[in-house]
Amino acid sequence: MVVFVWRRGLRTLQNAAQRSCKGACYCTALAGKKSVNGVELHYQQTGVGDHALLLMPGALGSGETDFGPQLKGLDKKHFTVVAFDPRGYGRSRPPHRDFPSDFFHRDARDGLQLMQTLGFGRFSLLGWSDGGITALIAAALSPANIRKLVVWGSNAYVSQEDLAIYNSVRDVSRWSERMRRPMEEMYGAEYFRNTWGAWVDGISQFTHNPRGSICMELLPQISCPTLVVHGQKDPMVPSFHPQFLSEHIPNVRLHVMAEGKHNLHLRFAAEFNRLVEDFLQE
Numbered sequence: 001m002v003v004f005v006w007r008r009g010l011r012t013l014q015n016a017a018q019r020s021c022k023g024a025c026y027c028t029a030l031a032g033k034k035s036v037n038g039v040e041l042h043y044q045q046t047g048v049g050d051h052a053l054l055l056m057p058g059a060l061g062s063g064e065t066d067f068g069p070q071l072k073g074l075d076k077k078h079f080t081v082v083a084f085d086p087r088g089y090g091r092s093r094p095p096h097r098d099f100p101s102d103f104f105h106r107d108a109r110d111g112l113q114l115m116q117t118l119g120f121g122r123f124s125l126l127g128w129s130d131g132g133i134t135a136l137i138a139a140a141l142s143p144a145n146i147r148k149l150v151v152w153g154s155n156a157y158v159s160q161e162d163l164a165i166y167n168s169v170r171d172v173s174r175w176s177e178r179m180r181r182p183m184e185e186m187y188g189a190e191y192f193r194n195t196w197g198a199w200v201d202g203i204s205q206f207t208h209n210p211r212g213s214i215c216m217e218l219l220p221q222i223s224c225p226t227l228v229v230h231g232q233k234d235p236m237v238p239s240f241h242p243q244f245l246s247e248h249i250p251n252v253r254l255h256v257m258a259e260g261k262h263n264l265h266l267r268f269a270a271e272f273n274r275l276v277e278d279f280l281q282e
């Protein structure tokens, strides 16, 4: 057990050492679960700023696996940073993850409801990859609650080219050790293999929609200022996706990181965090 000092007093947290801020920080850190839409959602929270942020992870992702450098590095005086594990991912288990045709909408409703439950009425969304799709949907569904939106490595539809990429990464035994190990540590090899296969099937469903749409028709409804970031060297998400987003979201800016790949916020964390902080504080 580790005791954390939190704004409202003392909280006791299990397993919290890895979530604590190390070194210089305004140290408040909190992790726990909230009952949301019939499931227990795990989240981490840090910072004391007026501007609340919700970080939305990628496929099978969690705050812990996807957002370490953001939870640690984003300015805690200006921001209160929340990262959540979508249902069936990370520490938001049970339930087992499934992929009904509305799974992105379900994650969007869960994220929005979690923030209400935590007491944040208006906040910004940062979404990576699948989490970016979720964030786009949440911003379109609930414009009154969303201040600003940042998405990277995300797509609003699934093309035949995407389908080929999904199928090329379906077999996790062919993944590099570096990519596979954190997932196997989080889930165990079997849950990871099965759930990844279910994700590939889940995302492939969208090819049955007209134009392969996941959320194309919602983009014009996103009214908040939006930053789309793209890694020029992203092998997973072809550049026609950020292009499409920047052509269909009304108040949008596209920023390309020349050396960035899919995990640009981890690999180039300082540059990414600064870019996002500047955009959010404009």
Ligand code: TYC
Residues within 6 Å of the ligand: 057, 058, 059, 060, 128, 129, 130, 131, 162, 165, 166, 167, 169, 236, 237
């Ligand atoms: N969307 C995935 C995520 O959320 C990343 C991904 C993109 C995986 C394309 C496979 O073919 C793929 N991290």
